[in-house]
Amino acid sequence: xxxxxxxxxxxxxxxxxxxxxxxxxxxxxxxxxxxxxxxxxxxxxxxxxxxxxxxxxxxxxxxxxxxxxxxxxxxxxxxxxxxxxxxxxxxxxxxxxxxxxxxxxxxxxxxxxxxxxxxxxxxxxxxxxxxxxxxxxxxxxxxxxxxxxxxxxxxxxxxxxxxxxxxxxxxxxxxxxxxxxxxxxxxxxxxxxxxxxxxxxxxxxxxxxxxxxxxxxxxxxxxxxxxxxxxxxxxxxxxxxxxxxxxxxxxxxxxxxxxxxxxxxxxxxxxxxxxxxxxxxxxxxxxxxxxxxxxxxxxxxxxxxxxxxxxxxxxxxxxxxxxxxxxxxxxxxxxxxxxxxxxxxxxxxxxxxxxxxxxxxxxxxxxxxxxxxxxxxxxxxxxxxxxxxxxxxxxxxxxxxxxxxxxxxxxxxxxxxxxxxxxxxxxxxxxxxxxxxxxxxxxxxxxxxxxxxxxxxxxxxxxxxxxxxxxxxxxxxxxxx
Amino acid sequence: xxxxxxxxxxxxxxxxxxxxxxxxxxxxxxxxxxxxxxxxxxxxxxxxxxxxxxxxxxxxxxxxxxxxxxxxxxxxxxxxxxxxxxxxxxxxxxxxxxxxxxxxxxxxxxxxxxxxxxxxxxxxxxxxxxxxxxxxxxxxxxxxxxxxxxxxxxxxxxxxxxxxxxxxxxxxxxxxxxxxxxxxxxxxxxxxxxxxxxxxxxxxxxxxxxxxxxxxxxxxxxxxxxxxxxxxxxxxxxxxxxxxxxxxxxxxxxxxxxxxxxxxxxxxxxxxxxxxxxxxxxxxxxxxxxxxxxxxxxxxxxxxxxxxxxxxxxxxxxxxxxxxxxxxxxxxxxxxxxxxxxxxxxxxxxxxxxxxxxxxxxxxxxxxxxxxxxxxxxxxxxxxxxxxxxxxxxxxxxxxxxxxxxxxxxxxxxxxxxxxxxxxxxxxxxxxxxxxxxxxxx
Numbered sequence: 001x002x003x004x005x006x007x008x009x010x011x012x013x014x015x016x017x018x019x020x021x022x023x024x025x026x027x028x029x030x031x032x033x034x035x036x037x038x039x040x041x042x043x044x045x046x047x048x049x050x051x052x053x054x055x056x057x058x059x060x061x062x063x064x065x066x067x068x069x070x071x072x073x074x075x076x077x078x079x080x081x082x083x084x085x086x087x088x089x090x091x092x093x094x095x096x097x098x099x100x101x102x103x104x105x106x107x108x109x110x111x112x113x114x115x116x117x118x119x120x121x122x123x124x125x126x127x128x129x130x131x132x133x134x135x136x137x138x139x140x141x142x143x144x145x146x147x148x149x150x151x152x153x154x155x156x157x158x159x160x161x162x163x164x165x166x167x168x169x170x171x172x173x174x175x176x177x178x179x180x181x182x183x184x185x186x187x188x189x190x191x192x193x194x195x196x197x198x199x200x201x202x203x204x205x206x207x208x209x210x211x212x213x214x215x216x217x218x219x220x221x222x223x224x225x226x227x228x229x230x231x232x233x234x235x236x237x238x239x240x241x242x243x244x245x246x247x248x249x250x251x252x253x254x255x256x257x258x259x260x261x262x263x264x265x266x267x268x269x270x271x272x273x274x275x276x277x278x279x280x281x282x283x284x285x286x287x288x289x290x291x292x293x294x295x296x297x298x299x300x301x302x303x304x305x306x307x308x309x310x311x312x313x314x315x316x317x318x319x320x321x322x323x324x325x326x327x328x329x330x331x332x333x334x335x336x337x338x339x340x341x342x343x344x345x346x347x348x349x350x351x352x353x354x355x356x357x358x359x360x361x362x363x364x365x366x367x368x369x370x371x372x373x374x375x376x377x378x379x380x381x382x383x384x385x386x387x388x389x390x391x392x393x394x395x396x397x398x399x400x401x402x403x404x405x406x407x408x409x410x411x412x413x414x415x416x417x418x419x420x421x422x423x424x425x426x427x428x429x430x431x432x433x434x435x436x437x438x439x440x441x442x443x444x445x446x447x448x449x450x451x452x453x454x455x456x457x458x459x460x461x462x463x464x465x466x467x468x469x470x471x472x473x474x475x476x477x478x479x480x481x
Numbered sequence: 482x483x484x485x486x487x488x489x490x491x492x493x494x495x496x497x498x499x500x501x502x503x504x505x506x507x508x509x510x511x512x513x514x515x516x517x518x519x520x521x522x523x524x525x526x527x528x529x530x531x532x533x534x535x536x537x538x539x540x541x542x543x544x545x546x547x548x549x550x551x552x553x554x555x556x557x558x559x560x561x562x563x564x565x566x567x568x569x570x571x572x573x574x575x576x577x578x579x580x581x582x583x584x585x586x587x588x589x590x591x592x593x594x595x596x597x598x599x600x601x602x603x604x605x606x607x608x609x610x611x612x613x614x615x616x617x618x619x620x621x622x623x624x625x626x627x628x629x630x631x632x633x634x635x636x637x638x639x640x641x642x643x644x645x646x647x648x649x650x651x652x653x654x655x656x657x658x659x660x661x662x663x664x665x666x667x668x669x670x671x672x673x674x675x676x677x678x679x680x681x682x683x684x685x686x687x688x689x690x691x692x693x694x695x696x697x698x699x700x701x702x703x704x705x706x707x708x709x710x711x712x713x714x715x716x717x718x719x720x721x722x723x724x725x726x727x728x729x730x731x732x733x734x735x736x737x738x739x740x741x742x743x744x745x746x747x748x749x750x751x752x753x754x755x756x757x758x759x760x761x762x763x764x765x766x767x768x769x770x771x772x773x774x775x776x777x778x779x780x781x782x783x784x785x786x787x788x789x790x791x792x793x794x795x796x797x798x799x800x801x802x803x804x805x806x807x808x809x810x811x812x813x814x815x816x817x818x819x820x821x822x823x824x825x826x827x828x829x830x831x832x833x834x835x836x837x838x839x840x841x842x843x844x845x846x847x848x849x850x851x852x853x854x855x856x857x858x859x860x861x862x863x864x865x866x867x868x869x870x871x872x873x874x875x876x877x878x879x880x881x882x883x884x885x886x887x888x889x890x891x892x893x894x895x896x897x898x899x900x901x902x903x904x905x906x907x908x909x910x911x912x913x914x915x916x917x918x919x920x921x922x923x
Contacts, residue, residue, distance in 0.1 A: 093749030107541030274809030278751030322749025340525025
């Protein structure tokens with residue numbers, strides 16, 4: 001498909017602007033003036049609408065295709081939450097920061113405060129900051145809070161421990177805050193090797209970052225012990241909430257002994273991914289860390305009104321321009337209120353049921369490195385198919401031809417040829433059965449006709465793309481202009 | 482309520498296939514002692530009741546006529562932006578790791594990167610960051626990586642929130658940050674130059690700056706480069722319809738907030754941050770980058786490229802921890818720019834400036850009111866009142882007019898200063914009313 005720039009025709013206009021109702025101002029001085037207008041497209045509104053409508057049709061999406069995508073909870077995004085967040089679209093974030101301005105934004109502030117309270121109850125934490133703008137941003141905020149905690153106590157700490165199965169963001173976030181990383185291998189039973197962890201633990205460890213259930217979909221039975229060992233060394237426990245969808249109402253990380261958590265509203269709480277954002281990554285903490293939370297912090301005053309605590313000398317400071325991705329929070333808040341206590345418990349129960357069903361139906365056809373009851377996702381390996389020269393990526397691409405977004409492949413890194421499947425609770429048995437049939441078909445093809453899998457996908461606007469060429473040529477901007 | 486489709490019959494069959502007696506049995510791997518101690522949430526509700534409840538909450542916010550900016554601007558959003566970005570195929574898609582079934586998102590983001598390059602006069606852009614402030618912090622960290630130095634010089638007229646984000650991000654990294662207070666609302670050139678040493682990684686400026694003043698930064702770029710430092714410029718994209726591009730001024734890294742490009746105010750988010758630079762620094766850019774390539778039959782296609790910089794490959798050695806960006810907001814930005822178009826952006830920028838100049842003339846002629854400086858401005862300007870601006874702003878707010886941002890909370894000694902913003906959405910009548918109310922409040 002042509003680029004919008006290739007459809008541009010000199011002199012063609014889209015949006016009609018209002019006529020000015022004030023006198024024309026004198027031009028800016030010549031040395032400040034732009035020489036040429038920026039080379040933006042010149043298209044009619046019809047061209048524009050057709051272009052992006054047709055582009056959109058070159059995407060898979062949750063609304064059009066099943067996304068059995070491990071580690072990223074691609075559940076259905078309820079439509080009503082869009083209507084509710086739109087109610088706040090016109091609210092300017094500077095308003096509450098003006099003198100007397102809080103009184104004008106009590107609704108928005110109440111929503112932020114209420115969101116924090118709901119998430120605190122869901123995760124077992126004492127207070128939640130909604131400021132972080134995405135999961136990884138939440139991780140970074142959380143690690144900064146931990147650094148501030150240690151600094152205030154005069155602790156000398158320089159390491160953060162992560163298991164080798166962790167999301168890449170965990171070590172990257174800790175490194176952004178200046179920590180050195182200690183990676184602990186997984187034991188044959190799939191969880192972080194407890195002995196290796198014990199051996200690595202020392203007084204210079206600031207934090208241990210865990211996902212539980214982990215990226216293999218396994219709930220670590222030693223998690224309490226790990227928390228206890230960390231605390232003995234005054235290291236804090238960080239909970240990566242990416243997999244929270246598995247345990248709503250069943251386990252609260254705060255009860256287990258975690259000190260800091262981030263949650264991904266665009267995973268567990270049903271807000272749309274938007275092709276890679278916006279997300280939202282609120283951070284919850286235990287009491288000892290509250291003084292360090294980012295400012296401005298939303299507080300409820302004695303009279304029931306909401307206010308912003310703008311200055312706090314112990315705070316880590318500001319992590320975003322304003323109060324977080326409010327529009328995303330408005331959606332997640334609506335989602336939580338709509339599902340309520342029982343609905344959220346049902347989410348986890350059905351998510352775990354669906355994942356175990358998927359695992360049971362496919363384990364005779366694909367290797368299952370950790371053959372035990374999983375939580376919300378399960379990880380297969382294409383090692384059996386590899387004997388026929390078929391890689392996990394070939395199976396993934398075949399699934400595209402059959403109308404499925406592929407599972408996450410090659411992650412976690414500790415499973416060879418990993419195929420990670422998370423059906424989520426919003427998929428029906430029929431949808432899963434149809435997918436299971438296609439997965440079995442792929443396994444049979446790997447034996448009989450592996451070449452066909454190497455060619456996939458054939459039904460998309462493009463076949464497999466030359467990524468080496470892209471990286472070598474670095475053509476990231478259309479030109480010349 | 483929930484969105485779980487399985488019937489009791491489905492559930493029975495699935496449990497039988499798994500070989501367990503109940504759903505609860507699936508949670509057996511969780512030790513009994515670790516079960517949730519509480520889960521005291523409200524009962525669920527229906528769509529209809531939820532909507533009523535949310536409307537009631539939103540109704541508690543009181544509308545104001547806004548002459549406030551501070552990094553977020555009340556611009557008109559063309560109807561096509563909501564309609565096209567709301568297409569579920571964009572809205573409910575995942576990060577485009579699988580390019581064959583994600584060409585829609587990938588091509589749109591490639592078009593976005595192109596628009597950002599052309600707007601800023603730079604060679605490469607990524608596919609967006611979180612917001613303008615975090616983009617500035619990422620740019621600062623990028624400059625530290627590129628130069629291998631550990632000192633930053635930042636102009637005091639950069640948005641105070643963004644400066645605070647930079648400080649917060651760098652707290653634990655042993656970076657020295659030198660802030661040079663603005664002089665009369667303009668960059669203090671002698672002080673900036675004096676602060677440059679052979680350890681300085683970058684000089685950070687904003688244009689138009691927080692006071693609204695527009696400056697040519699070319700001379701500062703030259704000075705920075707002569708000292709081996711980079712120039713980081715934070716810009717307001719709508720202003721680039723008129724104002725010389727930061728690329729033409731010699732900036733090495735350009736950032737800004739994309740809210741003004743088709744994203745609603747929405748109480749501060751989501752918007753997107755943009756970051757653009759020159760080709761030689763592309764490997765040091767944080768975040769996602771979309772690249773053009775071909776498939777086996779030679780057809781053009783787009784992929785996430787240079788992923789070896791990123792956290793999911795490089796882990797703790799990545800250029801940034803960023804995973805999700807703000808794709809949908811960037812898409813909105815692209816649709817906005819294509820809707821307004823090449824000549825339209827010039828007209829839109831002029832409309833903003835015309836209205837702001839009209840307001841500046843009116844407010845500046847009120848007895849006792851002065852302009853902070855005589856520098857050119859775009860759609861924001863700072864006035865100096867004969868009394869405390871916070872008091873005046875609060876009084877006007879009581880009448881439903883957010884007259885501007887009083888500077889006392891952000892700048893020592895500027896208690897009487899008020900930054901007034903006028904976008905194309907404000908009418909002459911509203912501006913006239915502002916002048917009248919302000920005069921009455923003095």
